[in-house]
Amino acid sequence: MKKTPRSTVKRAPKRGLYDAPSIYEILDRNHICHVGILHEGAPLVIPTLYGRKGNTLYIHGASVSRLITRLEEAIPLSLSVAKTTGLVLARSAFHHSLNYESVVLFGAGRLVPEADKMEALKAVSDHLIPGRWEEVRKPNTKELKATKVIAIPLEEVTAKVRSGGPKDDPADDELALWAGVVPIKEIYEAPIADSTLNKNMELPKSVTNLYNLKS
C-alpha cells in the first residue's frame, strides 16, 4: 500500500501494518466501516456496511441517501474499521489498554456504472455471507435502480493491531495485583428462522458455513 505521511502510524509505530494481505484479512473479518466526509462545512461520520473484492472496497445504499450522493461526487473521504479483541489489564491504570484490529483509509469513491453494479452488489453479499448470492432471488430492474454502489480503491490504507498482554512498569510487578487479558470474541448464535417459513426447511449451505468459519 502507498505509505504517506498521513497514513503512517505515529503512536506505537510497531503496530502499523502496510501490506495488502494483513489489511485484507482485517477488512474481511469485519462488516461495518465508518465513513467520514466534509458535509455542509462540517465533518460527518456515518457507519455503513461494506464489502471487499480484490483491491476495492464497495459501499452500497439507497440511490437518494445523503452519504451515497456525496460519495459519487468523488469528494475526499477517510474511513475506519475497528474491532476490540481483548481488554488488557495492567497493574497500573496507565498501562491498561485494548487489544484491537483496525484499518484506516484515505481516498475517494466513484460511482459503479450500471454495467458493473450487479457484480459489485455480489461482492458486498459475498463479503457478508459467502455463497448466499447463488441461493437467492437476484435484484430486479426496479431494485437495481433504487441502489447505488460506490467503489473505493484500497491504496492509501493502514492497519493497526495490538495483541498480547499488558506492558507494566517493572516497578509495578511486585504489586499483588492481577494482570492479564480478557479476550473478546464475536460469535454467531443459533439462527432464528423467519416466522413465515415452512418448519421443515433445512438451513442453507451459506448459513451452516458461517458457523464453521467462526468456530
Add this chain to the structure above:
Amino acid sequence: MKKTPRSTVKRAPKRGLYDAPSIYEILDRNHICHVGILHEGAPLVIPTLYGRKGNTLYIHGASVSRLITRLEEAIPLSLSVAKTTGLVLARSAFHHSLNYESVVLFGAGRLVPEADKMEALKAVSDHLIPGRWEEVRKPNTKELKATKVIAIPLEEVTAKVRSGGPKDDPADDELALWAGVVPIKEIYEAPIADSTLNKNMELPKSVTNLYNLKS
C-alpha cells in the same frame, strides 16, 4: 437530545432514537468510537477508545497525538459507534440486511483541565471495566502529564437501531428459500493471566463481574 437536520435519520426514519437513555445504553455497551475531523484539508477518521459519564463522552490519548492535539482546539467533529448484532437473510438479495446498533454525534471537544483529569480518566476506566480503577495503581504525575483527555458533550446525537427479521416482498414468500436471522454476539472468553503473575492469584472482582455482565 437536540434534533437538528443533520442529526435526523433520513433512511428508515423509524429506526432513529433521540432519547438519552437509548443513546447511553448503546454507548455503554461499546468501546470504540470513530472520530472524524478535517485535518490538513481532508477528512481523517480515527478509531479510539472512549468512556461515558453522564452527558459527556471522554477520549484520552498521548498528549502529543495528532487526534488529541487537534481536538483540544475545539474544531468541529463527528463521531460514530456501531455494532453488528445480526445478519438478516431474506429471500431476495435486495432485502438482505444487518441488525445493528449505532450512534452518530456532531459537536466539538474541549480539553479537560488538569484539576478534572483524574476523574475523567476514571470515567474512561469505569466505562471499560467497572470497578477496575479502585483495584490498581493510580496515575502518577509523569503519567498524567503524558496523557490528555478530551470531553465531548452529548448534545447533537442520534441512535439508529435495526432488529428483527427480514422484510421480504410478499411475492417472494412462496420461494422455497430459507430466511431469518443469524444473531451476532460479543463474548468475553476465559481470562489469560500475565506470565509474570503468581499462579495462585485469584481473579479480581472487576474481572469476574465482567462475565456476569456479558452472560
